[in-house]
Amino acid sequence: MSRTVLAVDDSPSVRCMVAMTLREAGYRVIEATDGREGLEKALNEPVDAILTDQNMPNLDGLGFIRAFREHPESKGKPVIFLSTDSTDTLKQQAREAGAMGWMVKPFTQPQLLAVIKKVLG
Numbered sequence: 001m002s003r004t005v006l007a008v009d010d011s012p013s014v015r016c017m018v019a020m021t022l023r024e025a026g027y028r029v030i031e032a033t034d035g036r037e038g039l040e041k042a043l044n045e046p047v048d049a050i051l052t053d054q055n056m057p058n059l060d061g062l063g064f065i066r067a068f069r070e071h072p073e074s075k076g077k078p079v080i081f082l083s084t085d086s087t088d089t090l091k092q093q094a095r096e097a098g099a100m101g102w103m104v105k106p107f108t109q110p111q112l113l114a115v116i117k118k119v120l121g
């Protein structure tokens with residue numbers, strides 16, 4: 001059975017690259033265009049891991065993580081935070097919100113696969 005990853009990003013090109021990379025590696029991918037849609041899908045569909053962008057309309061990445069972590073469905077689910085901003089302040093905020101990992105955009109396909117394999121075992 002393949003593992004399911006939710007990709008939350010308002011950039012169609014980033015979502016496409018993430019989805020294509022993960023599908024080619026055997027993962028099932030669910031896509032969401034912003035934090036609000038991502039939260040709805042994360043709570044209503046079985047997911048094993050989540051990748052979320054920070055800068056999105058409707059609900060940003062930090063808001064998404066905080067809202068997701070309020071629900072029992074989030075227990076044990078790794079959330080990887082994606083951002084072009086690599087400041088320690090934002091990294092700390094992401095960790096405090098409940099992110100397990102961090103990736104700075106742009107990232108390569110091998111980097112993405114390495115992070116997903118690490119968090120999913």
